[in-house]
Amino acid sequence: MSACPDLDVLRSELQERGLRRAELADDPFEQFRRWFDFATEVGLHEPEAMIVSSVGDDGVPSSRHVLLRGLDHGFVFFTNYASHKGRELAARPVAAICFPWNLLARQVRVEGTVERVTPAESDEYFATRPRGSQIGAWASDQSEVLDGRASLEARWAAAETRFAGTDVPRPPHWGGFRVFPRRVEFWQGRPSRLHDRFRYTTDRTVGTEWTIDRLSP
Numbered sequence: 717m718s719a720c721p722d723l724d725v726l727r728s729e730l731q732e733r734g735l736r737r738a739e740l741a742d743d744p745f746e747q748f749r750r751w752f753d754f755a756t757e758v759g760l761h762e763p764e765a766m767i768v769s770s771v772g773d774d775g776v777p778s779s780r781h782v783l784l785r786g787l788d789h790g791f792v793f794f795t796n797y798a799s800h801k802g803r804e805l806a807a808r809p810v811a812a813i814c815f816p817w818n819l820l821a822r823q824v825r826v827e828g829t830v831e832r833v834t835p836a837e838s839d840e841y842f843a844t845r846p847r848g849s850q851i852g853a854w855a856s857d858q859s860e861v862l863d864g865r866a867s868l869e870a871r872w873a874a875a876e877t878r879f880a881g882t883d884v885p886r887p888p889h890w891g892g893f894r895v896f897p898r899r900v901e902f903w904q905g906r907p908s909r910l911h912d913r914f915r916y917t918t919d920r921t922v923g924t925e926w927t928i929d930r931l932s933p
């Protein structure tokens with residue numbers, strides 16, 4: 717049973733209506749903004765949540781949610797550069813992203829190259845975070861093994877004491893990544909598994925021409 721009958725009705729309407737080639741924006745960022753704004757307007761929970769996959773030295777992919785925090789000529793998210801994902805993205809600067817908007821029978825996939833954002837961009841975003849999250853960025857060796865929750869809480873308390881009465885600076889190991897897409901796919905679920913899929917492809921990253929193909933579902 718669904719918690720949100722309005723989204724159930726809307727999802728059925730979207731499935732009936734489908735996605736037509738003629739209505740697509742020429743640019744995938746514009747198309748993404750349309751779908752993202754729509755998901756936000758209809759109250760989808762955390763439409764900015766996206767699954768980012770990186771690739772390890774052994775060729776094995778690894779996926780986790782992060783939050784989309786910027787959209788310009790790339791998809792920007794913030795994390796710990798020394799984390800599992802941070803190390804993998806540094807060693808192999810490619811990523812795949814999936815926006816799992818399944819409550820709308822929609823999915824957006826992005827694949828491309830990855831670069832760190834500038835330190836100034838990371839500083840700017842870090843400054844907007846709640847103080848508890850800022851302290852948490854100092855307290856957590858993200859992805860490392862912990863001997864218990866008490867150690868984490870002790871590290872948090874130590875960081876809180878360290879920065880008492882001052883602004884919390886951005887840790888040097890914390891910042892953003894920008895994913896520059898080479899491929900972006902918009903998927904709209906349809907009845908009888910005759911889904912609509914459109915893939916934008918480019919060879920270059922910025923200021924670019926995109927080819928749009930309809931893919932078999």
Ligand SMILES: Cc1cc2nc3c(=O)[nH]c(=O)nc-3n(C[C@H](O)[C@H](O)[C@H](O)COP(=O)(O)O)c2cc1C
Pocket residue numbers: 762765778779780781782783784793794795796799800801802858859
């Ligand atoms: C909805 C959601 C949003 C998240 N957003 C972030 C984020 O923006 N940055 C981040 O580092 N971790 C975020 N996390 C936690 C990650 O999924 C993950 O546990 C963490 O980054 C460690 O991943 P790693 O060990 O693969 O590096 C989020 C988790 C969820 C469920």
